[in-house]
Amino acid sequence: MSARIVIKIGSSSLTGDEGGLNERAISYFASEIASLYKAGYEVLLVTSGAVAAGFREIGYLFRPTLLHEKQAAAAVGQALLMQAYRQAFGSHGIRSAQILLTRNDFHSRKRMGNASMTVEELLRHGVIPVFNENDTVSVDELKFGDNDMLSALVANMVKAQHLIIITDIDGLYTADPRKHPHAQRLDRIEVITEEIHLLAGGSGSSVGTGGMRSKVEAAKVATRGGVPVFVGRIQENGDMLKTVEGQGQGSYFDTTLSSLPMKKQWLGFMSTPLGSIRVDQGAEEALVHGGHSLLPVGVLTVTGSFHAGDVVEVLGPDERVLGRGIVNYDDAQLHEIKGLSSSEVLQKLGGFHRLEVIHRDEWVTL
Numbered sequence: 001m002s003a004r005i006v007i008k009i010g011s012s013s014l015t016g017d018e019g020g021l022n023e024r025a026i027s028y029f030a031s032e033i034a035s036l037y038k039a040g041y042e043v044l045l046v047t048s049g050a051v052a053a054g055f056r057e058i059g060y061l062f063r064p065t066l067l068h069e070k071q072a073a074a075a076v077g078q079a080l081l082m083q084a085y086r087q088a089f090g091s092h093g094i095r096s097a098q099i100l101l102t103r104n105d106f107h108s109r110k111r112m113g114n115a116s117m118t119v120e121e122l123l124r125h126g127v128i129p130v131f132n133e134n135d136t137v138s139v140d141e142l143k144f145g146d147n148d149m150l151s152a153l154v155a156n157m158v159k160a161q162h163l164i165i166i167t168d169i170d171g172l173y174t175a176d177p178r179k180h181p182h183a184q185r186l187d188r189i190e191v192i193t194e195e196i197h198l199l200a201g202g203s204g205s206s207v208g209t210g211g212m213r214s215k216v217e218a219a220k221v222a223t224r225g226g227v228p229v230f231v232g233r234i235q236e237n238g239d240m241l242k243t244v245e246g247q248g249q250g251s252y253f254d255t256t257l258s259s260l261p262m263k264k265q266w267l268g269f270m271s272t273p274l275g276s277i278r279v280d281q282g283a284e285e286a287l288v289h290g291g292h293s294l295l296p297v298g299v300l301t302v303t304g305s306f307h308a309g310d311v312v313e314v315l316g317p318d319e320r321v322l323g324r325g326i327v328n329y330d331d332a333q334l335h336e337i338k339g340l341s342s343s344e345v346l347q348k349l350g351g352f353h354r355l356e357v358i359h360r361d362e363w364v365t366l
C-alpha cells in the first residue's frame, strides 16, 4: 500500500480578512497536492474556508459569528470551495469528491465504518476525498468548529502515515509571534506536555478559528493514534514534497511510543461521555500512573445520568479531566457505593457485580 497523507488547509491560507476565496492559493495547493499524488502518495484533503468563502456573497460585511449566519455562509461557500478545488485538481487530471462529516458521525462506530468504506473506495479509484465539517447540521456544542480535530480523526481513521496541517504561520512558537516578535519556533516536539499546550494561543486572523491551540490538541490525538504531525506553512513550488520528507517550514510532532489501539482511540477522542466521576488523589494516582482500575473507594462525586456500559469522564480532585472510561455501574448505584471499601460494596450489592467502577482495559488517560 502506498503511503497515505492527510493534508489540512485552514481558512487563513485560503482567504483574507475580507472573505472570498483566493483562487491563486487554491491552484497553488492543488498543484502541490498533485505533485504528491503523482509521486505515488494517496492523498486526502481536509479543507476549511466554506464560511470565509461564502459570507460576502450572502451579504455579510464580516465573517459572521452567530451559528445560523455561519451555517448560511457555509452553505454558499462550500459549493464555491468544491467548485474551485474540482477545477484546480481537474487541471492536473485528478478527480475529487466531497465528504461532509460532523462530530456525531465519529461517535457512532457504524457511521464511521460507512465513512471509512466510502473513503477506501474513492482512494481505490484514485479520487481525492475532500473533507469539511457539515456545518449546516452541526449544532454548537457538537461542532468541531475548526477543522484541526476533524483532520486528526480522519488521519487516525484511515491510518495515515502523516498529517500535514497547513496554516498561515511556519509552526508552533514559544508564544504567538504576532504579539511576541522574539518568540522561537519549536522544530521538533517529541511529547506534547502541559507546557506545550500553554504556549499555543488562539487564532491570529479574523477568518481562522482555532489558532495554534486547536492544532496542538489535534496533534495530540493524531500522534496518540500513531500518526506523526506537521504544522506549518508551504509557499513555494515543491514545498509539499519537502514537508512530507521532513524538510518543511514548521513544527514536527512525533508519535507517542505506544500508540493507542482503535478501540481506545474511539473511547478517548470520539465517544460522548454521559456523565462524570470525580476521584480522590489516590485513585488519580492509581489510574493515571499506576495502570490500575478505578475502585468505588476512590470515588468522590458522581454527575450525569448513565448506565453500566456507557462512557464517562473522570476528573481529579481539582476537577481537571484525567481521562475517559467505560463505567460498570449506573449512576444511581454509584451514588450508593461511592467511597465504600470493596468488602462494603460486596456486602451491599452481593458478589455478582464487577467490583471495578472502570476496568483499566477500558480506560484512556487524556
Ligand SMILES: Nc1ncnc2c1ncn2[C@@H]1O[C@H](COP(=O)(O)OP(=O)(O)O)[C@@H](O)[C@H]1O
Residues within 6 Å of the ligand: 009, 010, 011, 012, 013, 048, 146, 166, 167, 168, 169, 171, 172, 173, 174, 175, 176, 177, 178, 199, 200, 201, 202, 203, 204, 205, 207, 208, 209, 210, 211, 212, 213
Ligand atoms: N504559540 C504560537 N505559535 C504560532 N502561532 C500561534 C501561537 N499561538 C497562536 N498562534 C496563532 O495561530 C494562528 C494560526 O491559526 P488559525 O488562525 O486558526 O489558522 P487556520 O485557519 O490555518 O486554522 C497564527 O496565525 C498565530 O497568530
Ligand SMILES: N[C@@H](CCC(=O)OP(=O)(O)O)C(=O)O
Residues within 6 Å of the ligand: 009, 010, 011, 012, 047, 048, 049, 050, 051, 052, 074, 132, 133, 135, 145, 146, 147, 148, 207, 208, 209, 210, 211
Ligand atoms: N467548517 C468551517 C471551518 C471553520 C474554520 O475557520 O476552520 P480553521 O480555518 O481550520 O480554523 C469552514 O469551512 O468555514
